[in-house]
Every structure is written in structure tokens, then in C-alpha cells.
Amino acid sequence: MELSPTKLDYYDDMWKLQSKSTLLSYFQGDDGRRALILDSTIFHPQGGGQPSDTGFITIADSELKFVVEDVRSKDGIVFHHGYIENSGGNSEPELAKGKEVFLYVDELRRKLNSRLHSAGHLLDLCMRNVGLVHLEPGKGYHFPDGPFVEYKGTVPQNELQGKQKDLELEANALISRGGKVSAAVLPYEEASALCGGCLPDYIPKSSTPRIIQLGNNPGCPCGGTHVSDISEIISIKVTQLRTKKGVTKVSYAVGS
Structure with missing residues (x-):
């Protein structure tokens, strides 16, 4: 069955936790897991260093509840993996294509994921502000079990000393000032200008990248979810700053 890419509703509204959609497919995958494919979703799939949302989906005119794990x-198709909680029997229920469904994202998990992801991007800004401008952003891991951001390049040990505290102070100063967080899909040149005049090489010049901007700071390309205001991060603790084998790694935690 030929399917169009799933419309990502969280691209337009990162703080929406409930929505409606249409069922396109319900099946059991090769790994044994049940999955729903919808024409649109507010569930963020795992990727970009961010864990997936969880929650549940209900089926119109039915008591069925699909728990999203x-x-x-x-390839642009979002798969919601999970199980039907109340099928009412041992037989597998039939879910017809075209059924209206209602999506509910777990609020606490979404907020934590968004805070961790936003904190990672805020550290990117702070690295420049504390004089580590020569480091090129690499990958990020924004999971609760040990979040970190990595940068290509190393820092001499004598320069690294003291930077950890400076980085933490700078991050918490920005959090204290706060600032609205926005997301927009923009033409390449406009996106590049918003990001300080350049975009990573992996973004095609013919594309329209999604840009996240934290307050009035330079933006960055990102497909994830974020807080609505920088102040919602609450606080950042830089737990480790080390450089090894051409990579500088910043480990961090957010306050509760």
C-alpha cells in the first residue's frame, strides 16, 4: 500500500497534546509489535537525540484504546507502536481504514523531553558566549539517563579549566532572563540568515528547513519539540566537560 508522508502536527504546534487524525493502517510488524499509521500525528517519533512521545489513541465510535509505547x-511515515488495552476478548479487533481517531500525548513525558532538548540547544549558544566558538556542534543525546551534547574539536586542558562553571553560569543567566521559543519552516536563505548566516552541510539548499529560535538568540535547524519559554527549562547543571579524541562533550542535567 502506497502511503504519503505523515503530517507532523507538532511541527506547527509543539505544545499541543491532543488532536484528531484518520487511521490509514493497523498491522503487526515483523518484530511482532502492533502499529498504527495515521495521516497526521502530534506524537514525536524518536530521533534527533530525543526519545519518542508516549500516550494513547482512541477509536471513534468504539471503546478501544491503543496504548502508544x-x-x-x-521514510516519512510515522509508526505508532503499542497494544490495544481493552479489546473485549481474545480475538484481534479489526480497525478499518478511514476511521477517525483521537490522540493523547503523555504531558509529563513531553514536557521533560522538551526541557532536555531545549537545554541542549541553549548550551550550544552558551558555548559561543564563553569563548568556545571554534567548536562545531555535533550530536546530542537528550534522554533523561545522562543527556549530553558533543562538539567536533578539542580544547586545551588549561583552557578547559574553569569553562565548566562559566558554561553553567551563562546557561542559568539565560534561563533567568527567559524568552519565547518559536519554530518555523523557512526558505533556505531566510533560515540561513536566522541561524547566523550558515546552515549545516547536510541541509540541501533547495530545502525549507525547520528553524528553532530560543528568544532573540540565533536559531538552529531542529525537528524536535521544545519549551514555549526558555525559563521553563528551570535550571541547568553542567555535570561534566571533557575533551577526548577530537570531541568535546558536555554532560548536563535540568532542574525539577
């Missing part, structure tokens, strides 16, 4: 994306 994991969400993944492949």
Missing part, C-alpha cells in the same frame, strides 16, 4: 519514523 514507542513511536518511530521511516
